[in-house]
Amino acid sequence: xxxxxxxxxxxxxxxxxxxxxxxxxxxxxxxxxxxxxxxxxxxxxxxxxxxxxxxxxxxxxxxxxxxxxxxxxxxxxxxxxxxxxxxxxxxxxxxxxxxxxxxxxxxxxxxxxxxxxxxxxxxxxxxxxxxxxxxxxxxxxxxxxxxxxxxxxxxxxxxxxxxxxxxxxxxxxxxxxxxxxxxxxxxxxxxxxxxxxxxxxxxxxxxxxxxxxxxxxxxxxxxxxxxxxxxxxxxxxxxxxxxxxxxxxxxxxxxxxxxxxxxxxxxxxxxxxxxxxxxxxxxxxxxxx
Numbered sequence: 001x002x003x004x005x006x007x008x009x010x011x012x013x014x015x016x017x018x019x020x021x022x023x024x025x026x027x028x029x030x031x032x033x034x035x036x037x038x039x040x041x042x043x044x045x046x047x048x049x050x051x052x053x054x055x056x057x058x059x060x061x062x063x064x065x066x067x068x069x070x071x072x073x074x075x076x077x078x079x080x081x082x083x084x085x086x087x088x089x090x091x092x093x094x095x096x097x098x099x100x101x102x103x104x105x106x107x108x109x110x111x112x113x114x115x116x117x118x119x120x121x122x123x124x125x126x127x128x129x130x131x132x133x134x135x136x137x138x139x140x141x142x143x144x145x146x147x148x149x150x151x152x153x154x155x156x157x158x159x160x161x162x163x164x165x166x167x168x169x170x171x172x173x174x175x176x177x178x179x180x181x182x183x184x185x186x187x188x189x190x191x192x193x194x195x196x197x198x199x200x201x202x203x204x205x206x207x208x209x210x211x212x213x214x215x216x217x218x219x220x221x222x223x224x225x226x227x228x229x230x231x232x233x234x235x236x237x238x239x240x241x242x243x244x245x246x247x248x249x250x251x252x253x254x255x256x257x258x259x260x261x262x263x264x265x266x267x268x269x270x271x272x273x274x275x276x277x278x279x280x281x282x283x284x285x286x287x288x289x
Contacts, residue, residue, distance in 0.1 A: 013183045014070045014102055016041035021053055022074040026144055027106060030174035031072050035181070043068065055087060061094045070102035070181050071095060073121070077239060079107050079114035080246055088117045092124030102129045102187065104180050106173075109134040109192055110255040111246075129188045131180045133173065136194040136255065139276040140170040142208060143285035151212070152286045156205050157219045159226040159244060160251040164198035166258045169271040176265045186265040193261040195270050204273060211277035212286055223248040 018035055022028040023044030035042045045053025045064050053064045055076050065071065073091065075084055088105075095103060103125060108114045111134075118132050141147050142156070150156040173193055180187050199207070205218040221229070223244045230240035262270040280286070 014040070014181055016070075017043050017068045018181060019043045019045055019051070019053070019064055019068045019071040019100075020074075021045045021055075021072065022076055023049065023051070023053070025074060025076075026138060026140055027170055027173055027177070028072065028074050030170060031177045031181075034174055034178045038178070038182070040182075058087075058090050058094070061091060062098060065095055065098040065100055068098065068100050070104070071100055072104050072106070072177055072181060074106045075117070077243070078111075078246060079105075079117040080111045081113075081239075081242055084113070084117040085120040088121035089124045092121045092126075092128070095128060096124065096126040100125075100128055102131075102181060102183070104131045104133065104177050106177075107132050107134045108250070109136050109194070110250060131187050132190045133176060133180075133261075134190065134192045135173055136166050136168045136192075137250075138170045138173070139167040139195065139271075139273055140280075142204065142277075143280040144170075148285065151205075151208055151216055154214060154216050155219055156201065156208075156216060157221055157226070157229065158201055159221050159223050159248050160201040161220050162200050162202070163251045163253050164200050164203075164256045165251060166194035166196070166198040166256070167204065167273050167276075168193050168195045168262070169273075169276050172262050172266070172270045176262060179265050185267075191261040191265060192259040193270075194257075194259045196272050197258060198256045199273055207274045207277045208281075211274070211281040214286070 018040055020028050020032050020042060023032050024046045032042050032044045043051040045051045047054045051064055052060045105121060107118055122130050142151050147156055179185050202218045205216050209216045227240045227244035231237055
């Protein structure tokens with residue numbers, strides 16, 4: 001990015017409204033809180049909220065985007081999922097018709113199929129400025145996501161083997177999203193976001209044990225075993241297979257390196273996993289010791 005481009009972004013800051021898709025989700029609600037704290041008009045899109053937005057129902061997208069100046073795009077279930085490129089192409093076309101000028105897309109790090117969806121959005125969004133945030137696994141998956149119950153019960157089951165992952169804090173990611181949406185830094189680029197160092201799942205679980213005072217152990221399973229477990233919990237077969245295959249692929253070691261993406265945008269180091277674990281425990285994420 002050139003100095004002239006950065007100056008242009010600062011001279012044309014987003015003032016709102018900003019659509020936040022999946023506005024009650026892990027990253028979306030954090031982005032909503034931060035934008036609102038800045039006094040920006042925010043539309044928190046969700047299936048049942050005041051601003052109706054459903055990734056399975058494109059008929060409502062134009063109403064959510066009309067008059068919006070920018071949008072944060074967090075696609076469910078994952079940009080690598082079947083149908084994601086088509087959804088991104090349609091979303092980009094609607095955003096272009098509505099005159100949205102700045103888009104920030106949450107993507108997955110090291111996911112070739114997610115890149116296909118990224119390009120579908122880029123191709124359809126016209127002149128809109130697109131920033132792509134390719135994120136590592138969220139630390140908050142252990143406190144708010146599918147792994148939280150396992151931590152509470154003392155056993156985290158996942159198909160990660162002994163591979164290390166540089167878990168990124170969702171608060172750091174939300175700070176990056178807001179900085180980019182507001183044109184403060186890094187807009188129009190592709191950023192890979194990670195935490196400060198890679199940890200195996202066993203090491204992450206050990207940090208959770210230390211933070212909670214409760215013994216938590218990690219149990220490695222195969223792709224097929226994890227898919228079967230998800231199905232037993234009520235996840236549809238196709239989605240369970242897709243997630244198990246995706247996690248196994250992502251945790252084969254190709255994402256184990258650390259990047260400086262958070263620092264490049266925010267000018268500070270990302271939050272260590274141990275700090276996340278301590279803060280989450282203090283906030284009662286797992287119901288106390």
